Amino acid sequence: QVQLVESGGGLVQAGGSLSVSCVASGRALFRYHVGWFRQAPGKERESVAAISKSASSTFYADSVKGRFTISRDNAKNTVYLQMNNLKPEDTAVYYCAATAAYYFAAGVASSYDYWGQGTQVTVSS
Numbered sequence: 001q002v003q004l005v006e007s008g009g010g011l012v013q014a015g016g017s018l019s020v021s022c023v024a025s026g027r028a029l030f031r032y033h034v035g036w037f038r039q040a041p042g043k044e045r046e047s048v049a050a051i052s053k054s055a056s057s058t059f060y061a062d063s064v065k066g067r068f069t070i071s072r073d074n075a076k077n078t079v080y081l082q083m084n085n086l087k088p089e090d091t092a093v094y095y096c097a098a099t100a101a102y103y104f105a106a107g108v109a110s111s112y113d114y115w116g117q118g119t120q121v122t123v124s125s
Helices: none
Strands: 003-007 010-013 018-025 033-039 046-051 058-060 068-073 078-083 092-099 119-124
Touching: 003 092, 018 033, 018 092, 018 119, 033 068, 033 078, 046 068, 046 078, 058 068, 078 092
Parallel strands: 010 119
Antiparallel strands: 003 018, 018 078, 033 046, 033 092, 046 058, 068 078, 092 119
């Protein structure tokens, strides 16, 4: 099994930038598609972005297109989410998730088998 650990969350002002990372251990990350999800207080978990095993395909939720960029470095077993022009509504706990399935629905939480514990991102207005 793969274990996922997120880091890099914090407090930033609106309009600012933040990068969060997801580091895998236990198994090599190149075996997995990886997605980022977020959950704000009182709201359902929602998809943010996803990246295929080889990084040949990426997916973004409409709410973050043009502002967030997902990337991966399989040699470092790490997936990144660069977040620019942050808005207060981006405030949430951000989770990374992974699946080794051949086919997966990038934006669907149930498509993923492994989850990290999350990292808090807070955007002040």
